[in-house]
Amino acid sequence: MWLCRRTSLSSTLTFRWMSTAIRHRIVDEGDWSYASEWWGDDTDVHTHTVLRAASDKGNGVVSVLAYPSSRPAAIHWPTTERWLQQRYSEVFPDSNCNEKFSVLGYQWRVLRFNDDTRQSTVKIMAASKISDPGSVFFMQQSHCLAVPYLKSMASAGLTSLASCNYDLLNVVRGTKTMHVLCIGHGGGSLPLFIASTIKGAVVDIVEIDPLVISASIKAMGFPSFSVAMPSGQHILSRPGMTDKVLWRGIHERLFLYESDAEQFVLKKPASPYDLVFIDAYDGDDVFPRKMWDPHSPFLEVLSSVLHPEHGTVVVNLHSDVEVWNSEGSVSPFLQPVLPMGKYISRVCSAYKDVLLSNRSSSLKVRRGLAFAVSVPWVCNATLVICRGFSMNGRMNDGDLILNTLVSKSIEVGNELGLPFSCFPYVKRDFVLID
Helix, strand or coil: CCCCCCCCCCCCCCCCCCCCCCCCCCCCCCCHHHHHHHHCCCCCCCCEEEEEEECCCCCCEEEEEEEECCCCCHHHHHHHHHHHHHHHHHHCCCCCCCCCEEEEEEEEEEEEECCCEEEEEEEEEEEEECCEEEEEEEEECCCCCCCHHHHHHHHHHHHHHHCCCCCHHHHHHCCCCEEEEEECCCCCHHHHHHHHHCCCEEEEEEECCHHHHHHHHHCCCCCHHHEECCCCCECCCCCCHHHHHHHCCHHHHEEEEECCHHHHHHCCCCCCECEEEECCCCCCCCCCHHHCCCCCHHHHHHHHHECCCCCEEEEEEECCCCCECCCCCECCCCCCCCCCHHHHHHHHHHHHHHHCCCCCCCCCCCCEEEEEEECCCCCEEEEEEEECCCCCCCCCCHHHHHHHHHHHHHHHHHHHCCCCCCHHHHHCCCEECC
16 A cells, blocks of 8 residues: 555654655655654554565565655655656657656565564655556665664764765765775665765675565665676666666666675775775674674775775664663663673774774774764664874864864765754764774
8 A cells, every 4th residue: 555644743844755856955754753654563554564585694584564654745746756757758868758657655664584673674665657557666765764873874984984084075076986885785775875875986785695685676676776796797787767767877886796795805896995884783683793803804804995094984783772871871882782782892892903903014004083972762883993084193082083073074964965964973972992
């Protein structure tokens, strides 16, 4: 069922109607106030399962559930239909058919492992060609980061990178290339957000489970053309009509690999990564030990493919419970309780020690920053390791570093035209990693 249900949300909220058509700093459709729509009661008559299968890669039962979305309201759908028609005319100017489209509605799609862990949440638009009503296609709304830890990762990572005198503005404009690696795919909302927001971003995505890749494309509106071969070429020789019309070339800057993360980075890409996001939890909600153990090859190899001057790594750390610090604020990274929770302080230390060390004579890394922030509303923390961040000998001055990051976060939000502010995600429970 595609018609939107009414909610009690204020009617004064303005909506942001399109993913890639127009950028407006309007309302954040991924705001936590909408979480009740997709977190809610699975017995609701409007909720249904659109995909369900067993994984053989440690993720248990993988399923995708659909929930009605209150935004955008049906009154705005004709605007999107006209945009689709215009895009079709631009992509196929020689077509004799003046193709028209019908928006069927919007839904939240939630990827789950073992019917319990909400691994990823996205918003999709469903539409079809009027000439072929059976040809339903999905478009993930790339501006909508529904889960707060993703906003935290994007905000903290981009702010830290920009604080290294990195030329983010020209990357946003597309006149300079930024190489990004995402380890862990889920529904693909973070890599799609980065590629859609930053014109110069080329994003490699590594996902070990082919079932997760399939679910993101078939049920969660991720661009199908993005799937890539080990050689670095896209599997499809050319994008289909849907990708061409919907994504304005964004799909050509996404490379989705089915691979083990360690094996992938061992290949040592031709260009070092400027920014790396790591969000890799299995069906038991465990962060694999080999991805944080300092004696495992992974961190050393990751260090070798990270840009030596400004390379930035952002890691999602998840705790089962909120642990309150002495000042009464949530600090899940201090004393976390997770299936592997007692190791999280060691995760932070391992990433800092390996990525900011001088053990590799070829890197000559002599400065850098490691910090963590807590995420509002959920039991997550974001760990950031940033090479190149320098405060002229005052790297132990936490207040000065925080003020620098906060100031830069405002610039980043303005440059990217984000629907949310980076500021609270950079400041919340900020702590330097010793």
